[in-house]
């Protein structure tokens with residue numbers, strides 16, 4: 001059985017660094033393997049542009065054959081369960097299953113029941129390991145280290161698998177991580193700081209999308225009010241440290257969590273993050289099927 005990638009908290013920091021080093025080699029076009037006898041299957045039960053299609057590109061770059069699943073035209077419409085759907089693709093003999101699902105830790109029900117390696121493309125509000133790996137690669141490329149850097153993760157923390165994954169792994173790698181945003185989106189168990197203060201003192205300002213699809217009730221403020229109070233406005237960006245960078249996992253609601261004109265400004269690394277997504281996904285696919 002190949003190596004699963006379910007949660008970054010399952011991985012020792014040495015293994016995380018090894019994945020990042022391999023991804024950096026792929027970024028430079030060094031030692032790219034070919035797995036033309038391997039088949040990957042992308043099972044996205046939740047919407048995705050970046051994760052789904054950058055896995056697809058990563059699989060193509062590794063010479064793998066790719067099966068993509070369309071939930072709308074599948075037998076999910078005939079009440080087939082998530083478990084039986086995944087078991088079906090596993091029974092076809094594919095080598096890797098890339099899965100995104102809205103249920104936290106959906107993968108627990110599959111462990112011991114599928115032969116293919118499982119690569120988690122996001123589970124509910126729990127984990128997004130490849131997003132965190134691409135965020136870490138982007139930070140490493142920028143600063144050459146993690147130790148001693150400060151990151152503020154701002155916005156809808158409570159509903160964000162990116163926030164939860166990054167908070168744990170960044171701290172383990174020696175970064176200071178604080179969260180900021182409206183009280184209704186914060187979690188008591190995570191360190192918090194005033195947003196304006198955190199923007200001024202952080203090396204990485206990571207903004208998050210308001211994840212309305214996960215909200216039980218509507219947000220207490222309008223998008224305009226949110227932008228003014230907790231968004232990275234043009235005025236706030238001017239208070240950032242000289243070398244500090246702006247990150248966002250995307251998709252971005254322009255002019256809500258981030259001013260439209262900052263999306264591609266000199267310190268924005270948002271599209272760089274997307275490019276790096278292909279390289280980290282190549283690295284975790286290699287780890288899964290070699």
Ligand code: CP
Pocket residue numbers: 047048049050051052122131249250251
């Ligand atoms: N960042 C991210 O996971 O984007 P998608 O939802 O488009 O995959």
